[in-house]
Amino acid sequence: MKVETTQIPKKYEDAIAHWVKHNFQDLPLLGKYWDKYFPQDDAFCLCAKLDLSTSHVQEVGEHKGQPKVEDPSALTEDAARHLLTIIRAQASTEFGSIQQHQVTIERSPSDQDKFWVLRVMAEELRHGYQMFHMLTSRNWEKHSGGVKTEDMVEDVLTMETGTHVLEAFNLPYDSFVDNVVFSGVIDRVGKYQLTMQKVCAYRPFAQSMPPMLREEAFHLATGVVPMRRWLEAAAQGDAFITPEQIQQSLNKWIPRGLEMFGDERGGDTNLKLGFKDMKNREAQSKYWDEVAKLLHDLNLRFLRARYPSKSPETIERMLAALLRDRSSADGTSYDEILKMPHREFFRRRGEPAFRMVSVEGDPIADVEEYIRHLARVLPQAYLASRDMAQYRDLIRKVAAREVTPEQAAMKSPMMKRKAESVCPCSKGVRWVDVDGGAEKLPQVATNEGTPGAPTFHAP
Amino acid sequence: MPVEAPEITVRPLSDVDIDAITRIDEKLTGRYRPDFWEERVAYYIRRDPESSRVAELGGEVVGFMLGDMRGGEFGLEETSGWIERFGVDPAARGKGIGRKLFDALSEYFKASGAHTLRTFVDTGQTETATFLKAVGFGPSALTALEQKLG
Numbered sequence: 001m002k003v004e005t006t007q008i009p010k011k012y013e014d015a016i017a018h019w020v021k022h023n024f025q026d027l028p029l030l031g032k033y034w035d036k037y038f039p040q041d042d043a044f045c046l047c048a049k050l051d052l053s054t055s056h057v058q059e060v061g062e063h064k065g066q067p068k069v070e071d072p073s074a075l076t077e078d079a080a081r082h083l084l085t086i087i088r089a090q091a092s093t094e095f096g097s098i099q100q101h102q103v104t105i106e107r108s109p110s111d112q113d114k115f116w117v118l119r120v121m122a123e124e125l126r127h128g129y130q131m132f133h134m135l136t137s138r139n140w141e142k143h144s145g146g147v148k149t150e151d152m153v154e155d156v157l158t159m160e161t162g163t164h165v166l167e168a169f170n171l172p173y174d175s176f177v178d179n180v181v182f183s184g185v186i187d188r189v190g191k192y193q194l195t196m197q198k199v200c201a202y203r204p205f206a207q208s209m210p211p212m213l214r215e216e217a218f219h220l221a222t223g224v225v226p227m228r229r230w231l232e233a234a235a236q237g238d239a240f241i242t243p244e245q246i247q248q249s250l251n252k253w254i255p256r257g258l259e260m261f262g263d264e265r266g267g268d269t270n271l272k273l274g275f276k277d278m279k280n281r282e283a284q285s286k287y288w289d290e291v292a293k294l295l296h297d298l299n300l301r302f303l304r305a306r307y308p309s310k311s312p313e314t315i316e317r318m319l320a321a322l323l324r325d326r327s328s329a330d331g332t333s334y335d336e337i338l339k340m341p342h343r344e345f346f347r348r349r350g351e352p353a354f355r356m357v358s359v360e361g362d363p364i365a366d367v368e369e370y371i372r373h374l375a376r377v378l379p380q381a382y383l384a385s386r387d388m389a390q391y392r393d394l395i396r397k398v399a400a401r402e403v404t405p406e407q408a409a410m411k412s413p414m415m416k417r418k419a420e421s422v423c424p425c426s427k428g429v430r431w432v433d434v435d436g437g438a439e440k441l442p443q444v445a446t447n448e449g450t451p452g453a454p455t456f457h458a459p
Numbered sequence: 460m461p462v463e464a465p466e467i468t469v470r471p472l473s474d475v476d477i478d479a480i481t482r483i484d485e486k487l488t489g490r491y492r493p494d495f496w497e498e499r500v501a502y503y504i505r506r507d508p509e510s511s512r513v514a515e516l517g518g519e520v521v522g523f524m525l526g527d528m529r530g531g532e533f534g535l536e537e538t539s540g541w542i543e544r545f546g547v548d549p550a551a552r553g554k555g556i557g558r559k560l561f562d563a564l565s566e567y568f569k570a571s572g573a574h575t576l577r578t579f580v581d582t583g584q585t586e587t588a589t590f591l592k593a594v595g596f597g598p599s600a601l602t603a604l605e606q607k608l609g
Contacts, residue, residue: 001509001571040529041505053570184474217508220474221501228477228497290475297478301493308491312482 061274094128096169184223201274479520540568
């Protein structure tokens, strides 16, 4: 991969710096301890990165074989609008995940866990910066319904948990378990989306994907490695982070992850326009298999830590028996084994939206019984949330046939974007004082290889 | 009717490979070291997931080769491709898996601008040394030295 780095105009950088001040207060801490936790790694660079080796030829879609597009003006009106929606949604996820992580990062049980998540947050910030480069390096105003570039940027920066585009980014974290499970489960959807978008017919967007994917791979490890360690500790008797807690967090996030692929019946437009190389159902299915494999490996880690003298083959057979018989074996209960929630469980969008199905896939006829089931299998702290209250009200209306599942899906989330800026001391891009009092990105220095690019480390 | 052999595919390292690599290492060394491999896989992924590869046979990971692009060590200013750890499941040997992993990695390092591949080998590990020689490694002017302390 040959990568070129570039920057967005100063007023947008200043707006990001201001956003960081209010939403990512721990960013300077990462710079301070970078060398301790990530020795040998290149300094973090808050810049846009473009892979120069990206193909110039469209790889999929109805224009397959034709040159990739370098400017939105060369796209059809529909295609440009569609791609703009993707870019804005992608930007929302990047900034949204930082807001989620920031709330509970202080509760991390170890410094390593904390600094790994901090690095993830910094790289999500870079990915948001990358999407702003997409928005600001070309003129999209013809395709935005009259919204100016700076308003598009500001719209993203004023979103907060509860007002983002995708629901997975509207759920507050309940504990550091969520920081970790989110990284392992929701960032994995990000990996699939970025991989699919590597073929994008709009070349600058395709060029953005490989550098983002390289960073995303570590985000997944930031989820998986702590989960493995926690399960090892739980197997040996630690009672603080249990498999049951991890399972409840998985039950919270996996349904949202499945919905991030879009409706199972959709994806034709992306394929036709050459923006992605898989339809929604196919991508979702591959994701499902990968998460299932992850849980299988986590269960093996747990059982091998609990029974260190048993052979790997014996542990495999034991795991298979526990899952098959749904019973206890040798002092390990079925509840201690992680399971994929059923594909239809707790869904609000897509084919199975608002079906009442248990976490194990059994239909539940009575809505109150279904709500009690949710209360048993979701994290306790999550139950007392606005999100769950709204879901409960909607599922009751669906059960009473007051609204259809499709109408309920349209109403979720019901939290509305605030009309004014979320930041009381700033009104975003247009109000940041570019000449005088603008906040600067912390510990900004010039990267040797990237003139003018902000980094954490002094050259 | 002839049975088609499953295809060997080589892909970049991923977080879901930790268990498979731990299992291969356990088969090769007799030691179960999940903590060690969790740390190492996270490290290589962080550096660059494409600088490390795994080989799959019939959908199962049967081999791995972990490496890195770096320079500035041991007085070597140029950035080199380093091959640091590799292993092939004993049950899958003889299928050219090590060679495929090596080819994928060396191609990637070359495309990324490296002119030299480097590694260290324990002369006691004759099998490893034989493999490295077979894929083209030769003696280096750089010699590994050590001194026992205490």
